[in-house]
Amino acid sequence: MIQLSDVWYRAGRDQILSGVNLHVDPGEFVCIVGPSGAGKSTLLRLIHMEIFPTRGKILVADYDAEEIKAKEIPYFRRKVGIVFQDFKLLEDRDVFENVAFALWATGIRRRQIKKRVFQVLAETGLSHKRYSMINELSGGEQQRVAIARALVNEPFVLLADEPTGNLDSEATYEILDLLRKINRKGTAILMATHKEELVNTLPVKVVKINKGKIIE
């Protein structure tokens, strides 16, 4: 489903990725582990098609990074959810609107939006917070909102870039639990983290990366 073959990426003079191969099957949970600057985020951004490889092939579902057109990217993004360390939420809107935001853009009917948002808020344990403003929430709750927003379009894969980087240990495990729950329902997950001890406790496929190369 996700297939990277001999992917190289260079930004200016810096060689960020060198000959990366990666494969993620549908419904799989894969963790990319490596120190800061190893190229984890770059890898996720390549898969999300924010940037494109200098060399090599990237296939995500039916989309080929070499052939995708600029105007197809929004439609591609709707099938690939993404969350970040810093959540990237809209501070001036409440939880419901933050999640609904991702659906507005697709032009679905209002009633369907409401139904779908309530459903995904229930799945992520946020039903009781639906009308809270973002700054009233804890870090863990904010990341749940981000995850809910990423899931609301029912993507086949969820990309998570250091999703627990800003969270305390309790919230970290809650988020990991949530990700596993989502994964059990069939959504593939590709998570990047620098905390190796975190993923060792999880029954997931681990890919180690350092200095732009897959080492294990």
Place this chain on the structure above:
Amino acid sequence: MSLNLLYSLREGIIGLRRARVATFVTVSTIAVTLALFGIFLVLTVNVQRIVGLFRERMALEVFIDNSLNSEQIKKLGERLSSLSSVRKVTFVSKDEALRRFKKEFGEDPLTFLGENPLPSSFEIKVQQVAQTPQGVERLAKRIENIKGVEEVVYHGKLFRVVDRYSRIIIFADIFLSIVVLLAAILLVANTLRLTILSQRNTIQIMQLVGATKSFIKRPYIIQGVLQGGIGGVVGSIIVWVLIRVVALRFPHLLEASFLLVSSPFLLGTVLGFLGSGIGVKRFLQT
């Protein structure tokens, strides 16, 4: 589609409300700018109109040699009518000239001269293409050379002055209008750019969740059109009020059609659209 548009409209209005101060400043500046433009336009149109009226009435008086008999006068009239820049030739007989003289000066020359000293003449209206100082002068020269013509009289100097000043006014108007228009476009574009910059985050998130480019742009375009349109309406109102105020003192000086008065509104909407288009395009490319 309609839902999307509704969403964009709502977002556009929310955006304007959020940046209340900036919106107020932009809208009022646009209003003043477009009011200026409207005033220039009204002035230009009216200067044109008044100069046109003046030109229309511009006439050459061709005095006829007293020795010509009626047959020769008739021939001279035909000759004048056949000239290319002549629109209309009216014969003014000695009696008619006398009547006009009496009406104008309130005195009868017959009482102190005993005879009618006024020559008969032809009054010549000029065709529109020749209604320039040079054109009239050329025509006058040609007529002077025709046999049987005593003298040609016209207000050449006055005509030249009016022509020169009207031209200066119109050029100044056009120049100022262009400046004002560019200023309005830049203003909208810049305000929008600021709005967009302040919402960089939102736009980035929209791109992340798969919003199409046009979906992202639309609220900002709507904001631009609203700003330009509202500013334009205010500008139109200012122009209308000014015209009314001038009309209190000089009732027939200015004429302004509905289209002319609403031009700031129409233009504001178009400029808002263009300005926001430029602003959005610039930002989304970076």
